[in-house]
Amino acid sequence: MRLFRLLLHEAHYCLRDPRRFILLFLASMIYMFIFGVLYDPGMVKSIPTVSFNEDGSRLGRHYLQQLEDNDSYGTIEDVASLEDLQQSLLNHRAYIGVMIPRRFAEDAKQGRQTSVLFLIDGQNLVTTSIAARDGETVTEKFSNRLAAQQLALRLGVDETYLLHKIEPMHTTLRVLGNPTQDYSWFFLIGLATAAFQQGLFFAAAATLFQKETPAIELLPLGVRIAAKVLFVYLMALVSFGLMLTVMHEVLELPLKAGTFELFGIGAAFSLAVVGLGFLAAGLFPTELSFVCVSLIYPVMGFVLSGYTWPSLAMPRAIQLFADIFPQTWFMNTFRDLLLIGGTYQLQEHLLVLLLMGAVLLPAACWSARRRLRKIRRESSLA
Template identity: 25%
Template sequence: MQLAQQILLMAAKEFTHILRDRRTVFLILLAPLITFGLFAYLYDGQRVTEMNLVIVDDDRSPLSREIINMYGQSELFRYQGLVNTTEEAEQRIQTGETDVAVIIPENLNRDVKEGKSTQVLTLIDGTNMLISNGATKGTSTVLQTVSAGVTLRMMEANGIVPAKAKAMLQPINATIRVGYNPAYNYRVFLLFGLVATVLQQVMLTTMSGAFCREKERGTNMILVASRMPVTAVVLGKALPYFVICLFNCFLMLVLANQLTEISILGAGFDLFMISLAFTVSLVGIALIVSNLVPDELRANQIILLIATPSFLVSGFTWPLSKMPAPLVAFSNCLPLTHYLAAFRIVGVKGAPLSAVGYQLLVLFLLGVAGILGSMMLWRRQRETGKLVNLE
């Protein structure tokens, strides 16, 4: 009970610091709202290769194997193998394991031999515009190439029969179904990524000054003299920013759901857990930086070095699976990468929370490690007198 009171006392003190600084109030509350409104209005209305692809082969004929080989040889796709059912393919797209699924219908080979036009269904993940556009073009090219080869063989074998000429010109047609964003709405692709990027930048910038301000103003001496537990100091400092960041996350979701045509499919509890994990990770990173550097200016410089690259390598501006391995490794150390991946899978596609267990684990680990590290740093600085012996 005493520890809880000390945490709340420290949190009240930090809220007072926040409210006294108009710049901080503006950044932490108004900047995400302004950014959301700007990009929601603005988006009202290099080539991707090796998109992950699975195939459902219900025909299992020489023609279906020819189609599979063509997809495997295309530089646009990375063939992951066969799956048994359409439902399994849809689930793999929903959980982000694959980008494209091709459904080869039963009796494809027989219908083509009989001169009948037939359809090959392609399922595409529409949450990433670059992938959906590239996959649409790529699958059409593959099937047109196979279809042209089939036509030539039929002409050579049977001659040109006028009654069958129309069907022979295009015996295999592509039917494409883009999931989760069939209208190619740019707001679905851009809005949440942009707002999450700005929210990360704002929260890291403001939180990184939490302990720096105490150092610059000399008020650390009060904390040292009070002998308040390290846990109460660190958690009390973090609590106001944690509450504000979590509030901003949900405010963005509510505004998107109410003021735009974007459909958020994820359950409320699942979205809460994703936002909670993202917030914890931001708090942990900011507290570590705030304890390591002596002033707010240098803290902001370090945060800039962290936040700016994350915009480029988080999988938002370019699919993560298409990046070089060193960049992917760096990206996996950033909270924005895992938050955007989890939000797309759960929030946009409606997958269960279990589908993003890895992302949640990484976010919580980043946050907890940062908070525990901050406690160790602050305790060491207090014991060595660095909190009061200011330069």
């Protein structure tokens, strides 16, 4: 009964201090909506492209048309020289430059090897990798088709038959979990999770540092701390459910796994984060100092979690360091559940997060007790 009364007291404070509701419920929503608009096209398409057809041949123009027909390349604009092509990239008027060399058509028809120069602005690795990959694919197909045409004319054989001889193998691509290669599915899940975690940190600090009424201060300290931790945790579960609803119903991200699996890993993650938030907040003298320092954590945890850059590509020491963050055990598992429907690591990662929570919660209570006692001493001296 006393604990329920304290939970109502915390809810009353939340109504008077809207920051906590904003941080708990709106932080992840704002991130999802902002970046959902940015990634609305789904894939990077129509990258601005310029070309310099030094050969001026019909074959060169046909090759450029094949590039333009690819979704990744935008409408290809012609320039008068290689210098103009380079200048277009330096001025960011284009991100891809294609140069057809002199004697391109003649060398190709005579069976001599020729080349096409691709100049790509490498400052953005997304456009760089897409342009390089699709450029090589278009060039390979164009080259094989041209070889089949030339041989068919010389030998008087069917061009399709020769194309099968020249190109006996082809690739069949099946992308699991994200068949449309939608960037919003990749980034939004991680950004929303990072914002959700940061909201829990801020809410924990606001709850711990709030000014109590004299009647509440007379209640046992352990019960007050339990009420604060429990209230933030319950609100975290509500916020997590709201985040899933917006992901699926508004932003149309798939929820392949069942509700039990999703809420299970979400509840374990929230437990670890709430414990970590109260533990860290109790070590700082003011709420502001904790907030300033805690802003460092989400970016570092996001990068080290292996969500965007695979952890297998990181040095072993960094991998071990990343293992102390709840994000490392949650983010990739959560994404697998959403996009694929399951992962063989679910039980292991769920157990690790629960163990983190079991270790962090007692430490958080100790830290909160230490902070509240110090606040009481300071208020009595004042």
